[in-house]
Amino acid sequence: MLDGHLRIDVLKDMDETDVTCLVSTDDEAFTYNKRVNRIAIIQEHRMILKAVERGVPEERIAKALNVDVRSIVLKRRLLDGICAEVPRSSRISTSR
Numbered sequence: 001m002l003d004g005h006l007r008i009d010v011l012k013d014m015d016e017t018d019v020t021c022l023v024s025t026d027d028e029a030f031t032y033n034k035r036v037n038r039i040a041i042i043q044e045h046r047m048i049l050k051a052v053e054r055g056v057p058e059e060r061i062a063k064a065l066n067v068d069v070r071s072i073v074l075k076r077r078l079l080d081g082i083c084a085e086v087p088r089s090s091r092i093s094t095s096r
Contacts, residue, residue, distance in 0.1 A: 045078040052076060 004021070011019055039047075051061055058076065062069040 041075070041078065045075055048072060048076045 008019075048058075048061060052058060058072045059069050062072045065072075
């Protein structure tokens with residue numbers, strides 16, 4: 001299996017026995033989710049902010065990530081106008 005490991009774990013937890021899937025015989029190295037971002041949007045925002053604060057131009061970040069510079073600008077401005085307590089209060093503790 002090239003992709004979908006998390007989905008298969010959830011299906012197993014749900015005791016599902018059948019599932020529809022895609023089978024590709026063209027290129028075993030190809031995954032349909034090659035551009036899936038596995039980090040949270042807030043983490044991406046903080047990483048971009050940190051890079052910009054260190055002097056990395058938004059254009060360079062966009063080129064490195066192969067995205068339009070407007071996307072970087074929007075992600076950098078993600079929390080503009082949001083009260084400062086919101087990002088801190090959204091952290092969830094898993095300890096009991």
